[in-house]
Amino acid sequence: MTPPPGWYPDPHAPHLQRWWDGTAWTEHRHAPEAPADPVPPPPDGGAGRTRAVAVTTAGAVLVAAIVTAAVALDGDGGGTDPRTAPTATSPAAPATNGAPEPTPETSASEPSADDPAVVEDQLNGVTFPLLDGWVRPQHIAQDDVVMTTDGTYDCPGGVGLCRHGLVFSRTVTENDEKSPEALAKADIEDAADEAYDRDRLGRELYGGIESHRAVKSGPVAVAGRAGYFVRWRVHTAEGPGGYVQSLVFPSSVGTESPVLVRYVFDAGEDGPPLADMDRITKGIRPFGDADTGGGVGSSIGPSD
Template sequence: MSPPPGWYSDPSAPYQERWWDGSAWTEHARAATAYGQPVVPPPVPGGGGRSRAIALTAAAAVLVTAIVTGAVVLGEGDGGPAVRTPDVGVPAPSASPPSPAPSAPSSEPSADDPAVVEDQLNGITFPLLDHWVRPRDVAEDDVVMTTEGTYECPGDGGVCRHGLVVSRTVTATAERSPKTLAERDIADAADDAYDRDPVGAEPFGGIESHRVVGSGAVAVAGRAGYYVRWRVRTAEGPGGYVQSLVFPSTVGTETPIVVRYVFDAGEDGPPLADMDRITKGIRPAGDPDPGGGVGSGPLPQGLSFGSGHGEPAAP
């Protein structure tokens, strides 16, 4: 008669158990977890080589059990603590069938879950481009993404990032014009990024000068928006580019949203083209077609971008 299904000593690995389904060995194996009297594993029909391995395994298990049951000793004669070797046997069969191991969750977005970051408060999503990540260890709660990694700020020290994108609701004014709001916000955006931080330090040694390198109307998430972009020079480091983009919310009372972009200049900064790629990819949350249509719009007039980190063409 064939032995019942259960865990038995693996014929090919004495200190491992393998599942016997009542008629054949399966691929399920596990480390031996219980010890008791030797149990002879079931024979494998037609498997001469494995049957011999089973017999040898069983005989070896009986011999090992007989030897180690009477062994006691290490160091009893020299005053050291006695160490008793536990009885070693072959695990008895278990009544529970093997269960598949759970698969580890994946943090990577699937084909049905595009790489986007959602701003739930303002009801929009941003595309998560290559070399951009969701914010980690960032104090400001309105930062929606940063570039990968950090570096030591060139001025007063501290930790800096080569790129930031910030999204916030405009609530301090009754003004609703995207053009007016963007023109008002750009100076504050530059100060927050490259002048003084909230504790009064100057991570870049302060702003020395700026110039406007672009501005104009642009379509964002199907709404008419406006942007202003500055090139900022700092006392320490290469400075960078700051942009204020304002457009009406796609939900509720259409309260204006301001999106700030902060890109370090120089070869370590992100490509300027990412500003426009992110702007084009902004969508209303829940948009069933995140790949195109609703939020796309032309590049701001008068600007031409290459693939590197150089200055944009003069407007």
């Protein structure tokens, strides 16, 4: 959008005012204290009317040229004149005809969906921090994946391709249970089986699960709400195995159905740092509230 016709500081001589006709600068100038006609006549009579017709018939081209500050020849062909529209950031001098001044436009500075450090879960109204080594999901067959580690490798079981880390986000709707603790404890076994036992095609990508042990659990603040997590260490027949975690917390949108976040981290030197589970949890934010974080606080510590 370009400013309406009016007197504005001359881009070539800021101590003067120059008439902007809504599409281009004219040759009419005056000192700020000197009176001026409210609407000056075209500088070249019939030529001005001809230019108005040209603007009408080729409006899209001229407006694009104005917005991009293209340099075009002036009316008499005697040089060049930047056809840059008056900028909203430059203070406009008071109009002498009593018309209101153009209102400067403001732009929002809040993070958007295009922020490379944030992944959005629009269904549950939260964002996840995209840590170093993590990427948005691409070519993923599993549902509800919000991020993965970068790259793939041949699964230890000799079939398929695996990833060293995955994070899932789901809405709990299949039962009436609302307790984050009860839901997290009920989900952890399914999370381990889906991650390290058999995939949807029945393949044992890691040779199957041999054993597991609980390594951590407890209440945790997530996006300003009270949640609960359970973490297992899983040992597999092939490969180093890994860690799975089920995290549940109440959603702040819609029916406030519980949100289930699953973490799957390979163990061993190639797996992501286990601390990333806590860092991701701490960085979960509700939409529009970048200051509402989470993490295990001093008043709600985890139990091993």
